Amino acid sequence: MGSCLSTESRSPVLNSPGGRKRKNSRKKLGSRNSSFESKREEQLYRIPGRMFLNGASDVASIFTQQGKKGTNQDAMIVWENFASRTDTIFCGVFDGHGPYGHMVAKRVRDSLPLKLCANWEVNLKGDGSLGETNLNGTGSMNLESTSFLASNEESRAVDVEGTENHENMFQILKESFLKAYKVMDRELKLYTTIDCFCSGTTAVTLIKQGDNLVISNVGDSRAVMGTRDQDGHLTALQLTVDLKPNLPAEAERIRKCKGRVFALRDEPDVARVWLPNNDSPGLAMARAFGDFCLKDFGLISVPEVSHRRLTEKDEFVVLASDGIWDVLSNKEVVDIVVAAPARSYAARALVESAVRAWKCKYPTSKVDDCAVVCLFFKSNDLSSASAIKSDEKIVSSEERVVDDNNEGSSEPLGLNRSGTVRNDGDKLGNECKDEEDEADEDDSLLYSDPGKDWSALEGVSRVNTLLTLPRFVLGGGDKPAAGAAKAHK
Known part of the structure; x- marks a missing residue:
């Protein structure tokens, strides 16, 4: 760029x-x-148990679909028997943005698990030498690939759960995640085939080993768990926070680094990150891989890492890009997964429900890319889980996707929208219920009301992750301009 x-x-x-x-x-x-x-x-494509295209296994279902904004910039992965451990699974969803966002997302999808595996082994052995070696660009991929491919031929004798307590296991994996993310971001900067200056990606990833779940997150993709409360009702538990500039701690860090945080007048609920002396790029997240134009001004790639000990009440976890969370609440997502006719169809059912919700709730918007990973914790068939009691009546997907349940965005359990969609579309309400059966996938304006003022950017009410050249008042600090910016993919 x-x-x-x-x-x-x-x-x-x-x-x-x-x-x-x-x-x-x-x-x-x-x-x-x-x-x-x-x-x-x-070599990566030949690894058994590694799934990155639409499909399903005994424990997972994954699906992605291109939106109406151009190339699909979402990527996903499920890696069973991760690091040659039969009780370990790695999952991830990556949502790219910018001109080369699709390339960044796929590169992180392919490289990050290798780095995590290598650093995990180093931390278990108490040797930090490989973590420094990984910073040497292309050579690090040779070391990681050799280390991982060799591990496929002979199983390691190290068993974390058998030799360390759960707290130590989390600390080892947390350090491994932090190092892997740091190395991944530095390596992106060295690539000559991908321009990451104004392109980047989110990353929500997890490792499940036995009954331990370690989740790491950068950006506004999200992880939500389907679990039961004390009464046996199926509820949604949000495991990550959408790391956006509207969070006080994130905004404070950015401003201390001379970056600017403000929302445009045409989208007052969407805080963005701006260069100190330039009217760009207007990134709608506070942490991301890539986007090196903002890395000196408060944008970071350090993940939030958390641990959860799974219990019998926990049923499954859903990782998804903001194309899902922009239009479906956490509870709606959990209910859609439970209502799916089979596990193998769960991720696809969720994406299809989100696409229908886009057309109903935001008819002037271009449908965003969607990517979903559903990881199930139990071996029983999903149909038995559908009989679980629920706080809300479990209805069909067509009825469920139009429920409007807005919550706050600063706490892990209080966010049902990702905050990158304007509220104008929420006015549709029940209108979608009567008209959804007539939806035409190729006609994004089918349900638009000609008498409704959508107050949209160039006729697009869905807010883009990245903007450029907004008009604002010079010398106004963090204050936006009176004019609106033009959005692009």
């Missing part, structure tokens, strides 16, 4: 022998890097 400096100015002139040799050497280096990446991807 114009931020990377080229080394061509230091090269010898093209008509000299040195110039031709340097040019050819660069081509050969690029060819070697491409070959390495291809082989690396091929």
Whole structure:
């Protein structure tokens, strides 16, 4: 995006022998890097138990669908027998943004688990040398790939649960997550094939080992658990906080680093991060991989890491991008998963319900990309779980997606909307219930009311993650301008 400096100015002139040799050497280096990446991807695709495309296994269901805004920038992964441990599963959802967001999301999806695995092994052995070695760009991928692929051939004898108590297990994994995220972000900056200056991705990931669940989060993707209360009613428990600039602690950090936080007048509920002396980029989250234009001004990639000890009351966990949470509440998501006819269909049912909700609640918006991972904790069939009592009447997906239950965004259990959608669409209410059966997937304006003032950015009421060139009053500090910015993908 114009931020990377080229080394061509230091090269010898093209008509000299040195110039031709340097040019050819660069081509050969690029060819070697491409070959390495291809082989690396091929090795990853062949790993048993690693699932990243739409599908399902005995314990998980994953599904993603492109929205109406361009290339699908969401990515997801479920990795069973992670780190060659039969009781361990890694899951993740990544929501990219910016011109190269789709590439950043996929790269983090492929590389982050390897880094986490490598750092986990190092921390178990009490040796921190590999964590520093990982900072050396491409070489780190060689070390990680070699370490992981070798582990597939012979199982490790280390068993965390058998040798450490649960608290130590969490501390080891927390340190591993923190190191892996740090290395991943630094490595993104070194990539020459992906421009991460104004592109990035969220990441909500977890490791389940036995009855331990460790969750890490960067950005506004979310993890929600379906669990039972004391009366046996199925409830939704939010496990992560949407890390947005409207959180006081996040805004304070950004402002201390000379970044600016404010919302545009046309979208007063959406706080954004801005450069100190430039009217860009207007990022709607406070933490992310990439986005190096803001890394010196308060944006960080340090994850929030938490631990939960699973009990018999816990049924499943849902990881999803904001394309789901923008239109469905936590409770609605849990109910949709429970009402799915089979486990293998749960993630797809959730995405389809979200798409219908987009058309009903925000008819002038472009449907966002959606990605969902559903991880089930028990081996019994999902149909038996659907008989569990619920605080709310379990209705069909078509009826459920139009419920409007707004909550706050600063606490883990108090957020049903991700906060990146304007409230204008909430006025539709019950109108969607009578009209949803007539929905046309290719007609985003089918339910629009010509007499309703949507007050939208260029006719789009769904707020974009990234903006550029907003108009604001110079010298006004964090105050937005009177004019509205134009949104882009």
